[in-house]
Amino acid sequence: xxxxxxxxxxxxxxxxxxxxxxxxxxxxxxxxxxxxxxxxxxxxxxxxxxxxxxxxxxxxxxxxxxxxxxxxxxxxxxxxxxxxxxxxxxxxxxxxxxxxxxxxxxxxxxxxxxxxxxxxxxxxxxxxxxxxxxxxxxxxxxxxxxxxxxxxxxxxxxxxxxxxxxxxxxxxxxxxxxxxxxxxxxxxxxxxxxxxxxxxxxxxxxxxxxxxxxxxxxxxxxxxxxxxxxxxxxxxxxxxxxxxxxxxxxxxxxxxxxxxxxxxxxxxxxxxxxxxxxxxxxxxxxxxxxxxxxxxxxxxxxxxxxxxxxxxxxxxxxxxxxxxxxxxxxxxxxxxxxxxxxxxxxxxxxxxxxxxxxxxxxxxxxxxxxxxxxxxx
Amino acid sequence: xxxxxxxxxxxxxxxxxxxxxxxxxxxxxxxxxxxxxxxxxxxxxxxxxxxxxxxxxxxxxxxxxxxxxxxxxxxxxxxxxxxxxxxxxxxxxxxxxxxxxxxxxxxxxxxxxxxxxxxxxxxxxxxxxxxxxxxxxxxxxxxxxxxxxxxxxxxxxxxxxxxxxxxxxxxxxxxxxxxxxxxxxxxxxxxxxxxxxxxxxxxxxxxxxxxxxxxxxxxxxxxxxxxxxxxxxxxxxxxxxxxxxxxxxxxxxxxxxxxxxxxxxxxxxxxxx
Numbered sequence: 040x041x042x043x044x045x046x047x048x049x050x051x052x053x054x055x056x057x058x059x060x061x062x063x064x065x066x067x068x069x070x071x072x073x074x075x076x077x078x079x080x081x082x083x084x085x086x087x088x089x090x091x092x093x094x095x096x097x098x099x100x101x102x103x104x105x106x107x108x109x110x111x112x113x114x115x116x117x118x119x120x121x122x123x124x125x126x127x128x129x130x131x132x133x134x135x136x137x138x139x140x141x142x143x144x145x146x147x148x149x150x151x152x153x154x155x156x157x158x159x160x161x162x163x164x165x166x167x168x169x170x171x172x173x174x175x176x177x178x179x180x181x182x183x184x185x186x187x188x189x190x191x192x193x194x195x196x197x198x199x200x201x202x203x204x205x206x207x208x209x210x211x212x213x214x215x216x217x218x219x220x221x222x223x224x225x226x227x228x229x230x231x232x233x234x235x236x237x238x239x240x241x242x243x244x245x246x247x248x249x250x251x252x253x254x255x256x257x258x259x260x261x262x263x264x265x266x267x268x269x270x271x272x273x274x275x276x277x278x279x280x281x282x283x284x285x286x287x288x289x290x291x292x293x294x295x296x297x298x299x300x301x302x303x304x305x306x307x308x309x310x311x312x313x314x315x316x317x318x319x320x321x322x323x324x325x326x327x328x329x330x331x332x333x334x335x336x337x338x339x340x341x342x343x344x345x346x347x348x349x350x351x352x353x354x355x356x357x358x359x360x361x362x363x364x365x366x367x368x369x370x371x372x373x374x375x376x377x378x379x380x381x382x383x384x385x386x387x388x389x390x391x392x393x394x395x396x397x398x399x400x401x402x403x404x405x406x407x408x409x410x411x412x413x414x415x416x
Numbered sequence: 417x418x419x420x421x422x423x424x425x426x427x428x429x430x431x432x433x434x435x436x437x438x439x440x441x442x443x444x445x446x447x448x449x450x451x452x453x454x455x456x457x458x459x460x461x462x463x464x465x466x467x468x469x470x471x472x473x474x475x476x477x478x479x480x481x482x483x484x485x486x487x488x489x490x491x492x493x494x495x496x497x498x499x500x501x502x503x504x505x506x507x508x509x510x511x512x513x514x515x516x517x518x519x520x521x522x523x524x525x526x527x528x529x530x531x532x533x534x535x536x537x538x539x540x541x542x543x544x545x546x547x548x549x550x551x552x553x554x555x556x557x558x559x560x561x562x563x564x565x566x567x568x569x570x571x572x573x574x575x576x577x578x579x580x581x582x583x584x585x586x587x588x589x590x591x592x593x594x595x596x597x598x599x600x601x602x603x604x605x606x607x608x609x610x611x612x613x614x615x616x617x618x619x620x621x622x623x624x625x626x627x628x629x630x631x632x633x634x635x636x637x638x639x640x641x642x643x644x645x646x647x648x649x650x651x652x653x654x655x656x657x658x659x660x661x662x663x664x665x666x667x668x669x670x671x672x673x674x675x676x677x678x679x680x681x682x683x684x685x686x687x688x689x
Binding site for chain 1: 429458459460462464474478479483484490491492495496498503521524677681683685
């Protein structure tokens with residue numbers, strides 16, 4: 040039988056990806072340009088007995104998300120720039136309490152209300168540094184409607200596998216564009232559920248590292264009693280200020296993601312092998328970049344594209360390797376140089392990084408990127 | 417034989433962090449008696465709090481417990497209840513946590529009339545952070561951030577809850593310890609959002625700044641201001657001046673949120689008649 044095909048918007052695809060992954064709980068607060076995610080979830084979740092709640096604000100939405108996730112549900116919220124700021128304390132709470140959940144953050148012009156219907160790629164630092172303290176960060180940056188569906192499924196898988204919030208950050212163009220999408224059949228994409236405890240309730244500790252860096256998580260109401268707190272905690276979940284416990288716990292929370300970066304990271308290399316100029320791009324910008332690379336090749340310039348699919352963890356090692364063989368990098372991005380700064384941070388000065396930085400609400404077009412490629416000597 | 421509180425307290429988690437003379441322990445004992453009266457299952461009971469002295473209560477209770485971020489208890493609890501309506505959800509926290517930083521979540525939980533019980537321990541001060549004034553600190557009183565007297569008018573938590581749509585609102589005091597469990601039992605049994613305000617005392621950061629020489633003086637103040645609603649019916653306005661009504665102040669049958677959402681599910685599935 041032919042697969043189901045649709046012509047669909049990115050935000051709608053994200054919602055359907057969440058449903059494919061087994062999401063049964065959504066808590067959110069409306070903010071442009073992410074609202075279609077909530078709208079689809081409000082229509083689809085009750086059909087499968089799932090729950091949708093529109094909370095009183097962004098902070099409450101993130102809080103309710105964590106509450107829902109603690110009952111065992113796969114939980115989703117959607118937001119955009121200023122909403123992400125309001126969610127940040129509770130994102131940090133989900134990090135330290137190790138509660139899996141997924142946040143779709145559609146990047147728009149910002150900060151504050153900025154240019155609410157214009158695209159941007161300016162929340163990528165918020166994904167890593169927005170909440171307080173050291174914490175794991177997983178951030179996915181898809182570039183098409185199909186990929187937004189598939190990466191949302193993967194976002195849930197990573198959240199469940201590593202017991203941590205995962206952000207998926209399409210820019211406004213990817214979120215609002217309409218494209219052909221081919222829906223995977225059930226079972227075609229991997230769907231991962233969180234590890235449940237195998238010990239009896241009296242033996243259960245929610246942060247028991249004898250099970251590894253990602254201990255099993257019981258659900259409220261499943262017969263297990265346990266304590267969850269935003270304070271630094273010991274294996275049993277109870278607060279501690281003892282230096283050795285706090286240090287070890289903080290390091291474990293970060294390590295469970297960083298030590299598994301190879302499993303989490305995803306990128307696409309296009310014409311990189313012999314490239315002398317490499318464009319590093321993500322989201323809608325990477326689509327212009329690919330067109331520009333093809334045009335450059337036609338003009339006899341050895342250009343290539345390194346397309347980020349995860350932004351965090353960032354593929355530092357691979358870019359360092361590439362940097363030893365190229366004349367320069369181009370970083371086209373809809374902000375004032377956030378990705379360029381990260382690239383510079385990992386390539387040890389091996390090559391120049393030229394930026395194309397737009398924050399005027401207009402997309403970066405292939406012509407701009409081609410012009411910049413030609414500047415690399 | 418005296419009541420055995422230990423069966424509801426997590427082994428090894430006492431002593432608690434509360435100061436000598438604090439009323440929070442009295443409230444916790446009232447909650448334990450209420451849970452025991454209702455024979456709730458510990459594994460199906462979630463106790464959720466925000467931040468502050470009162471919000472440390474869940475950590476001592478042998479249930480599913482969730483100590484969250486400042487002011488956000490009602491929102492976290494809404495997620496738990498919404499996702500798993502069969503859980504008994506009890507919120508607890510202080511006046512600052514519930515009505516200042518958590519004010520928005522509080523009024524909207526009241527509005528939704530979601531089935532949970534919120535025990536607000538109102539000691540009229542921010543205790544844990546060192547005695548800054550709260551939305552319930554009486555006008556003119558001293559706090560660490562109102563050294564010349566508090567210029568702010570205070571909230572009446574019960575009126576706020578009723579106005580926002582809570583379907584059960586009660587008030588007790590830490591002095592009237594024997595009443596607390598009865599109010600909480602009735603609140604938990606009520607289907608809808610129930611608020612139980614317990615007027616409480618903070619001798620450490622409120623009492624000493626406001627010339628209460630002892631815990632006994634603070635407790636006597638609670639005794640003196642409290643008037644049961646039934647008794648108040650026979651009193652004239654002059655006699656009620658400066659008094660605070662206690663008991664069940666408001667009880668109303670109205671649609672509960674999770675039940676309303678169950679109807680949404682029925683409609684979405686096309687099974688509604």
